[in-house]
Amino acid sequence: MTFVCVPDEETREMVGGIPGLKILTWDGSTPATAEVANTEFLVVSPILPVVSAERFGELTRLRVVQLLSAGFEKWLPVVPANVTICNGRGVHGPSTAELGVALVLSQVRDLPRYARQQVERTWFDGPRTSVCDLNVLVIGAGDIGSRIERSLTALGATVTVMGRTERPGVRPIAEVFTILANQDVVLLSLPLNEQTQGMVNSSFLSQMKDGSILVNVGRGATVVTEDLMAELCSGRLRASLDVTDPEPLPTNHPLWQAPNLVLTPHVGGGSPGWQARAYALIKEQLHRFARGDDLLNVVT
């Protein structure tokens, strides 16, 4: 019998029975029981604290950790090196992509200005910009980035996608400085790692076009907050951020009052449907695991 752990009873019920697997519940907050210590496949919750290295040390037969978030950087220091990590690509992706598109369009179509006009009862249709006349660069070619590409392309935007590795339809991030100056919108949907941490610094920002818009729905620490602050305060760039560094943003942080900024409190994922998508992913992965098939979403 192969032992599997999921974080709670609801997940266990929703996943149901799978031939050859014994599914236990354990959320990693207490020492592993004798039965849990046999776990070969561990599903962890995106809304509970990261399981400690000590707890992982108790799972001597562990082979796979299944995350339900796209980001996996928090798990790298604690998951033993010989254990495969699969992420939750697709679970939060659609809603995060949607927020990315919402943040782009809100800035491009000047919705905050019309909200002020509505309060003032002013019908003024004034100058307009439209994403169908703009160049959009999406940096990060995962589920989120590719959905954003499809959504904005349908609206007539000229979209370029860049990712870590070159492939059809995806240019390598290493070429970013060859096209950055021509982009009207630069959207970040990147995981946090050594390459991306602090990538959008003063040097990167200085090569962005005057009046262009930076949108971040990936991880806050990809952007150097102080460097972006300077560009927002000078009025040269605009930004929409769903993620910040630090996060949550302390009440006294100057970013709250930065001009030319739309700020949302990391609400890209976690839409009501995420659990149904998570259960479907877990079920699929466990069937694959039980059959010995290749797993989806392997990240390490």
Next chain:
Amino acid sequence: MTFVCVPDEETREMVGGIPGLKILTWDGSTPATAEVANTEFLVVSPILPVVSAERFGELTRLRVVQLLSAGFEKWLPVVPANVTICNGRGVHGPSTAELGVALVLSQVRDLPRYARQQVERTWFDGPRTSVCDLNVLVIGAGDIGSRIERSLTALGATVTVMGRTERPGVRPIAEVFTILANQDVVLLSLPLNEQTQGMVNSSFLSQMKDGSILVNVGRGATVVTEDLMAELCSGRLRASLDVTDPEPLPTNHPLWQAPNLVLTPHVGGGSPGWQARAYALIKEQLHRFARGDDLLNVVT
């Protein structure tokens, strides 16, 4: 020689020479000269007043009127019955579709609430909704509606499109009451005509789901303003309107202060790129006309 009129010199220059056609400029505000009276193909401006029936009477050889707007209802009473009308499908479509998506996402993702939180320096990620968990009904299956469908489908929404005539991927509007009660978002991208005028009245609205969202980027008079006001004031429905009836909305109109409403002042079209798209359409149509080929965008 076949005579063609375009509304201004810039259009004439941008369209350039076309074999077999003599292109004149005339905007319909003055009586036709002897030369203009020969016009067989008339391009009219979307930003000038409608050409009068009297002026049309002077163009005795007229065969085609080319509009640069999607809506054509204003032209029906003045264009002689034997003259073909072609609309500007695709000229304003991308930017109007984009505003439709922006208005849907702004309401669904609660951007106005986050804007208030930003002012208050409050990091509260609270309850969320996401279009990827919702049913969206797009009524109006032209260029605008089909772009909105593609854009929202890429974000994971379940989109149904309805149009005047049934065809693959498009259900007939006559069936609207069979699915209306299950829709979380109802988006109108309809022309104004006898069938659509006042279509969204108290009876229609009463069959919409509690808490659902009405979005209108078509024509204001499709919706009975008073009936919508009642649903907004009771808090049962939310709405985003780029078009209103009347329009522009007078300063003292109660709609300005309706709760649960996002209002923009008819800014769907008219993005900076519309002229380039218009010139390309005119050029294509005139080449077709000169060759005797079928025209694009024939609406009557």
